[in-house]
Amino acid sequence: MNEITGAIPSTFGNLSTLTNLSIARNKLRSMIPIQLGQLQNLKSLQLSENELSGMIPFSIYNMSSLEFLSLTKNNLVGNLNTNIGVAFPNLTSLFLSQNKLEGPIPNSLSNASQLQFLDLSSNMFSGVIPLLGNLNYIRTLRFGQNYLSSTTEQNYKVFGSLTNCTQLENLHMNSNKLAGQLPSSVANLSASLQGFCIDDNFLNGDFPQGFENLHNLTSLSIHRNFFTGQIPNAIGKLQLLQKFTISENMLSGEIPDIFGNLTRLYWLIMGNNQLTGRIPTSLAKCQQVTTISLEGNRLSGTITKQIFVLPSLNTLLLASNSLSGSLPREVGSLKQLENIDVSDNQLSGNIPAEIGHCSSLQSLGMARNKLTGLIPDNLGDLKALTRLDLSSNNLLGLIPNDLEDLSDLQFLNLSFNRLEGQVPSKNIFANLSWNSVQGNYKLCATDQEIAGKLRVSMCPREDKSTMPWVVKIVILISVFIVLVSAIFCSIWVWMMQKKKKSSHGVNGSHPHMVFQPSFSYSEIRAATNGFVTENLIGKGGFGSVYKAVFTSEKGLNNTLAVKVLDLKQSRASKSFDVECEAFRNVRHRNLVKIVSSCSGIDHTGSEFKALIMEYMCNGNLDEWLYPNDIESKPTLSLTQTEHFHRCGFCTGLPAP
Template sequence: MSKVGALSSSTDGQVLLSFKSMVSDPHNALSGWNLSSSHCSWSGVSCTKNGKRVFSLRLPSRGLAGLKVLDLSVNGITGAIPSTFGNLSTLTNLSIARNKLRGMIPIQLGQLQNLRTLQLSENELSGMIPFSIYNMSSLEFLSLTKNSLVGNLNTNIGVAFPNLKGLFLSHNKLEGPIPNSVSNASQLQILDLSSNMFSGVIPVLGNLNNIRTLHFGQNHLSSTTEQNYKVFGSLTNCTQLKNLYMNSNKLAGQLPSSVANLSASLQEFCVDDNLLNGDFPLGFESLHNLTSLAIHQNFFTGQIPIAIGKLQQLQKFTIFENMLSGEIPDIFGNLTRLYFLLMGNNQLTGRIPTSLAKCQQLTILGLEGNRLDGTITRQIFVLPSLNTLLLARNSLSGSLPREVGSLKQLENIDVSDNQLSGNIPAEIGHCSSLQSLGMARNKLTGLIPDTLGELKALTRLDLSSNNFSGLIPDDLEDLSALQILNLSFNTLEGQVPSKNIFANLSWNSVQGNYKLCATEQEIAGKLRVSTCPREDKSTMPWVVKIVILISVFIVLVSAIVCSIWVWMMQKKKKSSHGVNGSHPHMVFQPSFSYSEIRAATNGFVTENLIGKGGFGSVYKAVFTSENGLNTTLAVKVLDLKQSKASKSFDVECQAFRNVRHRNLIKIVSSCSGIDHTGAEFKALIMEYMVNGNLDEWLYPNDIESKPILSLTQRLNISIDVASALDYLHHDCDQPVVHCDLKPGNVLIDENMVGNVGDYGLSKILFQNSSQEESSTMHLKGSIGYIPPEYGLGGKASTSGDVYSFGILLLEMFMAKKPTEDVFQEGLNLEKFASAVHENQVLSIADPRLFIDTECQTQGSVTSHSGGSDSSNRTFSHTDVNYNWLENNEAAVEAAIRVGLSCSVYSAKDRISMREALTKLMEIKKYLRN
């Protein structure tokens, strides 16, 4: 064992002399250890090459004795633990924590029968815990945390350590069940088994009368409602319990009411990131010393109890990513110590409580992904410590209060995906610590304030999909820290700045602003904007300029009058002769004629037939422009022999005339006229997707024709589809319901991005219900994807789309069609849910998800609009990376859970598309980690 000294060289000698004073030296082996000579010359001492620092100490066979405490913690010691430590029979304390020790724990340590403290944590030790360690009955403190230890715990661990007060085994790779004998270690005060791979159930621990901290978090432990009653019922005997952590496991079922009978001393209760369900647990108000209550990322339902307001000591309250509903109770007047409040991604309604103003220590407030309405209460902006404010994906209206400028500590604010209007207050420039500002997909208007240029710490700015006008402030190009900028889909105009982030700006960041321009032709081409006109430096007299302006005005008026006359004549001519023209509701590119479409599809030959839908056929079409350039598009030719085909054409035109989203198939133009036989002809011209549809990828006819869709790709495509539906449901002026979501209607582009198409059955949910079809009794769809209420004549609704999406999601991760025979044999959604809860996800998931798909898809496109990247895995099929497999299982399980939440039988119990999208994005983030 070698050591690089942690102290200065001047003190190394004193440390050695202190060591000499604590041992008996019958043979005077250390007699030469004195300050008359350099400590590097002392017997058994070796120093570094520069002759200053102690490097190692070797004193074999010197007869030294009397040492009871050996503490070498927090150094740079390398190598293995010497087996000869087992000969130090008088040791009571051996501490070598926080070094760089490798290898296995020597079995000889079990000979230290007088040892009370063994501290080997935070090293690089591997292998199993030696059986001999369990013979050290005198141990009171055993810490092996943060190593790479493997294997199971001894089944008699509780009996082996009758005097143990602290057992710390966290952050290893230990597995198997937690032995029931742990309950026999009645002196235990702290038991930390977190961050391992323990499985099975949590044992009944009612005998641990002295226990203060129980930490089982981040394992693979499971439970049922019945087991929960046993475990929590027994813990009511642990009257000194202060900290209870069961987070990040696979606990399922309901929590019993006995949680209210836990120790009155309980300060932290954490069961987050599990599979628990049922109503919000009641009785927490009796735990009046509670400082942290974490039940987030479960399936709890019901309302937030008003009694939570009685927990005056509460500092952290996290309930996000559940299925809680109802209004947020105005209970925060007593929670004056609260600094961490996360309630996002539930189904909460109503307004933001004004009593939040009493939480003056609040640092993080998360209410995103709910159904909150009303305005953003001004009381939030009196919170002096607020660092993060998350209000995205709600239905908040009104303007952002000017008081936002008083939040000097604010680093992150996200109010995207709401109904906010008005201008951005100039006072936001006073938020000097702001790093991320998200305001996308609202109804904000006016100019982008110059004061944004004062936010020198800003790294992310998203103002996309609003109604901002005017110039892009030049001050934004001075934000050297800015890394992400999105100004797309506004009505901005003028020159795009060119410094810092603008130097590398892409089209995605400014698309949809048709009046922008760039000074350089190359930049203009990259951003797909026009080239700015050169400045007029003429010194023409002002009188001449006025005359010219008047002349131009007269010419323009004359031209407009002539144009109107010509347009009227053409319109009259078209009406009388029935020539092709655009649909009256569509604002697309000029329409194509029948002859152009016929030529582009080579006479509608079978080779160009992409597929057939309910109301017509889709062809690949190559259009040639006047300058000889070819453009490939898809043409949907309506089968007008069907009675509702024409209506389908009108629906697609009306529903999607103003729709714009990156994951919706874009309708380029239309054709409505007559064909070469004189029959009526209608067609839609759309984007062409080179990679076909999702159905072809999940069930390829030729198994070698397409590579297997990897887990990352399936997750990305599911997020793409969810994004499109979320937009249709929540961000359109009138919500749009697709009504026919299935794999065949999800098209894949060259970057493996999913795009939702075929809107022939879509319905606009008008605010005036009389404009909407009364029921779905005659609504056609695809068997297996139609929600049950449609079969009973229920009205088309966004929850119907959610059901179809849930089925689609389950199908993507199980590769089983909902029409397969297996579903007719009793394999229904309830059994899927049971399989997930019983940790049997592999029994229902697509087995192709759990092989190294990277090796199979080499050469395929892996880029994605969402920015996700494929993992750089290099292991072979014969050398399985079990960590990767474990992460994949967890991700698939979580995705299936989302699918089940979407496809529950009752429409009112389904989550919204916004919630589904949020959960999928969280899974993607987890998988990336």
């Protein structure tokens, strides 16, 4: 159907027999022609949802036959005729909402006794609400979004008058300047009342009492006022209640556990009060609820799991309370959940990975809690997500790369956590600001421009030849096996050495021999009795070998051989260094063991160097091979000859 534009033809006024004129939802931009007042038989005039301007012509009020008049959603201005109720004695429906009409609401409307629907909302009417108790057939009264005012006294009059309207079903006085207290006569309104709305006013006093008498009530809205006191338990008797809105008041006390009977409730708005205690478990009975708003209160305890069995829940607002514990994993069962905000609480533990199953989720707020652990990778599965705020927690690890694939994500805040590693770069991350990641001091970026914008460091270059994870695991296992094998081998060698030393202590020549890392000159001089001739074993090219008896701290005597180097020889000092290095690295059964060494100053102040060796008791090999008395030369067996070869070498006589 084509839209009608331009002006309303004035020729309509010539259609005297016309009873119904409807030109709604078009683009008429003219004023209402005064000629329409000539339609004396007109019963219905429908000109809503156009762009009509100017005042309502006075001639319209001459149409006494009108039963239906709708001028909704235009640009009409000016005051209503004070005699409007008298001018339209047969009027049943008057719809003038969404215009710019002003001035007081005429009291004469009470004379339109046939009136059933009166909608004057979304205009600029001011003054007080007229007493409309004569409207016996009225079913809907809408005065919302104007500038109407009241006091406690006027409230008593208005609501007292409305108790006579026994067929009243909807009463809307929201978004005005009504003040004072509500009278108890509210409880005596029509038993047929279904919708009661006084939102966004300046009303005060205790929570209105007596609503339980309105047993057909489906919508009760008193939010954004100054009501105090507690929520009456009697609200639980309203079994047909679907919408309960009491937010932004000063209500206190615990939320009564009254929801077991409110099985038709779909909208529960109780935020921004001073409510305390726990979240009622009886909310689980509200199987049709779509919105639960409890933010901005003083609620404590944990988030009850019963909330997450509500099959229709799509909005859950619990921010700015004192809730503790973790977010239950059952949140993953809410496939239809679109908005969840638990910010500004005391929640702890990890973000449950099950939240990634909320496939319809659009907004997730968990800021300013005590959450720990990693950001679940499967948050990247939330393709509908437009807002994500995880700021001011203790979250660790990397930012999941899958988050950069969320093309609809418009707001992201990960600031003040303990995140690290590379910041992704696509979609939302391409335009991310410093405020979104500040306070994460281990983040980095691969692009210099992004790093500067986010005030993070550059990431270290990755090794492109990085091995596959399977290879890494194999290498790690191999290294582990080698290490374990090395440990067992070390233990086995140590045990063998210990066993060998123990055996040597039992069968060797020096069962009580105690070695020490070094000896001083004075200890050596005392052990050799001043290097007396009686202790001289033999001489060589670079020094002399003495028998030395050392006494340990426990009183045990250890007999060793001491080779004192003759440092007057030009090569003696070098020989000392060579022998030390050789005996340190060489082991053989026919080589004597070096016990220690001494390098210092003797009693005359001269340089002193000596090697301390294991002592062999059978004398000098030279004397055995070349004795002074040939007749007394002893005979040696093959075994003894081998032994004395060892003895001769071990006494320190250097090879020629």
